Amino acid sequence: xxxxxxxxxxxxxxxxxxxxxxxxxxxxxxxxxxxxxxxxxxxxxxxxxxxxxxxxxxxxxxxxxxxxxxxxxxxxxxxxxxxxxxxxxxxxxxxxxxxxxxxxxxxxxxxxxxxxxxxxxxxxxxxxxxxxxxxxxxxxxxxxxxxxxxxxxxxxxxxxxxxxxxxxxxxxxxxxxxxxxxxxxxxxxxxxxxxxxxxxxxxxxxxxxxxxxxxxxxxxxxxxxxxxxxxxxxxxxxxxxxxxxxxxxxxxxxxxxxxxxxxxxxxxxxxxxxxxxxxxxxxxxxxxxxxxxxxxx
Numbered sequence: 001x002x003x004x005x006x007x008x009x010x011x012x013x014x015x016x017x018x019x020x021x022x023x024x025x026x027x028x029x030x031x032x033x034x035x036x037x038x039x040x041x042x043x044x045x046x047x048x049x050x051x052x053x054x055x056x057x058x059x060x061x062x063x064x065x066x067x068x069x070x071x072x073x074x075x076x077x078x079x080x081x082x083x084x085x086x087x088x089x090x091x092x093x094x095x096x097x098x099x100x101x102x103x104x105x106x107x108x109x110x111x112x113x114x115x116x117x118x119x120x121x122x123x124x125x126x127x128x129x130x131x132x133x134x135x136x137x138x139x140x141x142x143x144x145x146x147x148x149x150x151x152x153x154x155x156x157x158x159x160x161x162x163x164x165x166x167x168x169x170x171x172x173x174x175x176x177x178x179x180x181x182x183x184x185x186x187x188x189x190x191x192x193x194x195x196x197x198x199x200x201x202x203x204x205x206x207x208x209x210x211x212x213x214x215x216x217x218x219x220x221x222x223x224x225x226x227x228x229x230x231x232x233x234x235x236x237x238x239x240x241x242x243x244x245x246x247x248x249x250x251x252x253x254x255x256x257x258x259x260x261x262x263x264x265x266x267x268x269x270x271x272x273x274x275x276x277x278x279x280x281x282x283x284x285x286x287x288x289x290x291x292x293x294x295x296x297x
Contacts, residue, residue: 025080026059029294031073032278033090034256034271036289040243043258043270048278051088051292054095059083061294062108065287072098072109072118085109085120098139113161119146121153130169132156146180157196157204159222165196165204175206177222188220189227193238200244205230207238217248230261241286251281251293 035046052060055077063073069091076083083105085098099106106120116137123130129151135143147153147164155167162181165188168174175192176185193207193215204220208229215238217230233240234252241249247260250267254274257267273281284293 026076026083028057028080028297029059029061029282030297031060031063031292031294034273034291034293036270036291039270039286039289039291040245040247040258045271046289048273048276051090054086062283063088063285063292063294064109064111065285065290065292066109066111066118068287068290071292074105074107074109076105081105083107108155110156110158113158119156119158121156124151130154132164132166147178147183149183150178150185155194155196157198159198159202159204163222165198165206167192167194167196177204189218195239197240197242199242200246205240205242207233207240209238231259231267234267239282239284241284243286249284249286249291251284254279254281256281256284256291256293 031051032048033051034048037044037046055075059076059080061074063071066072069089071088071090073086073088074083075086082103084100085106087096087098106122108121110119112119112134117134118137119132119134121130121132130153131145131151132147132153133143133145152169153166154169157165159165159177162179164178164180166176166178168176172190173192174190175188175196177188178185189208191209193209195207197205199205202222204222206218206220208216208218210216215233217233217240218227219230220227234250234257237250237252239251243249246262247258249256249258254272255269256271257269259267278295280296281293282296284291
C-alpha cells in the first residue's frame, strides 16, 4: 500500500520487487550527503552528514534527488529482505514512508519525464519476473506497468517520455533502449554496468565492462546510434554521475573523484572519507553542491 501520512489515506494494492540478488539477506548500507564548495571547479568538502538514523542497521540504497531537498530511497527497516520507498526531506530532516507492502519490495525510485510520476523496478509474485512500473507522486492511484513483456529489468533511466534505457539481467547483462509505446527494444551493448545516466546533450552514458581489468565510461548518441569512449573508470568501479558542465564524479573506495573530459587526463581525487570509517562508497549522485552516496559494508 501507499502511505500518504499528511492525510492518513492508505492506498492498498499488490506491489512486488525483490531483485535476483536480494533473495538472500540484503547488505547493511548507510546513506550520506556531502556538501561541497566549488564542486565542479576546485572542490572543497564543507560537511558530511549521516542520513539514515531512522534505520541504523538495515538496508538504505539507491537514493535519488527528486529536488534539492527531497530524496527518495529504498530502505529495509523491519527486515533485510523486504524494502519500501521512503521520502527523506533534508531541510526539515523528516522521513516519510511512501510504500508499505507486505512481502513486497520496491527499488530504484526515479522521477520520470511524465508529469507527477515516479518509476520503480519490482519483482512480480513469482519472485523472478523483474518489471518496470510507474506511480503518481501524489499517490492518487495504484500506478501501472510498462513494457509488460520484459521480465528481467534490473535498472533504468528515462531518455524521454516514451523511451527508457534498461539494464537487463542475463548472461551476459545487457544495456538496451526500449520504446514503451511500441515495446521495440534496441540493443546497445553486452556486459554493461548497472549505472546508466543521461547527460546534458541527451546522450546515454554507461560503463562497458570490456574485460575484468578494463571498465570504460562510454557515451551513446541516441539519434546517431553511435558509441564513443570517454575514459577508463577507477578499477572495479561502475557508479558515477554527471555535473551540468560535463564533469563526471565517481567513487573509488573511500574516495570521491572527478573527471572533466575537456581538461583532465585522469580522475582527480577531491575527497577522502576514510577517517570517518567510510570505506566503500557506491551509488553516487550529485545535485549542485551536494553529493549523496552509500557506504556498503
